[in-house]
Amino acid sequence: MxxxxxxxxxxxxxxxxxxxxxxxxxxxxxxxxxxxxxxxxxxxxxxxxxxxxxxxxxxxxxxxxxxxxxxxxxxxxxxxxxxxxxxxxxxxxxxxxxxxxxxxxxxxxxxxxxxxxxxxxxxxxxxxxxxxxxxxxxxxxxxxxxxxxxxxxxxxxxxxxxxxxxxxxxxxxxxxxxxxxxxxxxxxxxxxxxxxxxxxxxxxxxxxxxxxxxxxxxxxxxxxxxxxxxxxxxSCQCSRERLENLLIGIGKEEVSAMLEEEGQAEINCHFCAEQYHFNKEDLQEILKRIDQKQA
The missing domain is CATH 3.55.30.10 (Hsp33 domain)
Structure with missing residues (x-):
């Protein structure tokens, strides 16, 4: 119902x-x-x-x-x-x-x-x-x-x-x-x-x-x-795109540390408990986007 x-x-x-x-x-x-x-x-x-x-x-x-x-x-x-x-x-x-x-x-x-x-x-x-x-x-x-x-x-x-x-x-x-x-x-x-x-x-x-x-x-x-x-x-407004932007926002140093220490990132949305996985290639792509943004 x-x-x-x-x-x-x-x-x-x-x-x-x-x-x-x-x-x-x-x-x-x-x-x-x-x-x-x-x-x-x-x-x-x-x-x-x-x-x-x-x-x-x-x-x-x-x-x-x-x-x-x-x-x-x-x-x-x-x-x-x-x-x-x-x-x-x-x-x-x-x-x-x-x-x-x-x-x-x-x-x-x-x-x-x-x-x-x-x-x-x-x-x-x-x-x-x-x-x-x-x-x-x-x-x-x-x-x-x-x-x-x-x-x-x-x-x-x-x-x-x-x-x-x-x-x-x-x-x-x-x-x-x-x-x-x-x-x-x-x-x-x-x-x-x-x-x-x-x-x-x-x-x-x-x-x-x-x-x-x-x-x-x-x-x-x-x-x-x-x-x-x-x-x-x-209904939750979280999305993979929003979390990618969040990773870009925290900066090169933090994302580089994730890449070196874990080789990946797992991010959970507090509101809906949805889990988003970013593998090595994803994090490398995010680092490129950070460099482009800062260029």
Whole structure:
């Protein structure tokens, strides 16, 4: 079943709402990085959040989320764009912690204390970065805290990743409700009531509920308009050509050392774990290109 995201708005303009199913996207990330369950949950939630926020971008804009905690997971880094493409990785994908007393994956404990950084590259001279302290390390609360305090956008965020006994992703998805200026108390009361009755996102998606179904439950008794439905998925912009340019950029001395010491080079992309091999002839050709560039 294709992953996709739906964007809607209240008919009176009082809020925006976004919902996404990301099961296949998170499963691809898990396979690429060989993640164990707690890392899958942390990375999957962050990727889903990036897709939801990325739906507010335009053109070639890029959004990056960095979760930098002091827990055993290390850093979680994700980027997404306006086209529904996302990629990401977790620094320590193979860690295990006991489940919480409620039987949930201990994402907060794995992330630890630290900071959340969100960068929007809107094609201007300098990207804009906002930062907040992590509230819980559970990702959804931290994103909502960031949006409310750093961007003055009161928001409700729900993110879920359900991992099966074989470590595969059974269900993943998310919801973002963004309040806009002038929301009436009546609308707020209805939204709060509906959100309080909403089951876990991953349970809804596991049961076959669509992003439209989720939006309908949250906005019950409020008139809304669905603006857009778009496919989302894991996508990395790395390529052999880009890495060749990277090798050219590090200079003759470094490439010569690779050639003399190893006779080859192996470069892995952090974001997608794709491996690129450069043999002796490749490195010799890159050295020629460096000489031509410097001539």
């Amino acid at each position: 294709q992953d996709y995201l739906v964007r809607g708005v209240a008919s009176d303009g009082s809020f925006r709402i976004f919902a996404a199913r990301t099961t296949n996207t998170v499963e691809e990330a898990r396979i690429r990085h060989n993640c164990w369950p707690v890392a899958t949950a942390a990375l999957g939630r962050t990727m889903t959040a990036a897709l939801l926020m990325g739906a507010n971008l335009k053109g070639e804009d890029i959004l990056s989320i960095r979760v930098l905690g002091d827990g055993p997971l290390g850093a979680v880094l994700v980027t997404a764009n306006a086209k529904g493409q996302v990629r990401g990785y977790v620094q320590e994908p193979q860690i295990h912690l006991p489940s919480t007393p409620e039987g949930k994956l201990p994402v907060g404990a794995a992330v630890g204390k630290g900071h959340l950084h969100i960068t929007r590259d809107l094609g201007l001279k300098e990207p804009f970065t906002g930062s907040v302290e992590l509230v819980s390390g559970e990702i959804a609360e931290d994103i909502a805290h960031y949006l409310t305090t750093s961007e003055q956008t009161p928001s409700a965020v729900s993110l879920g990743v359900l991992v099966d006994t074989d470590n595969s992703v059974l269900a993943a998805g998310g919801l973002w409700l963004q309040l806009l200026p002038g929301t009436s108390d009546e609308v707020l009361d209805i939204l709060e009531r509906n959100l309080s009755q909403l089951p876990h996102l991953s349970s809804l998606i596991k049961d076959g509920k669509t992003p439209e179904d989720i939006i309908q439950r949250v906005t019950q008794d409020i008139e809304i308009k669905i603006l857009e439905s778009m496919p989302v998925g894991f």
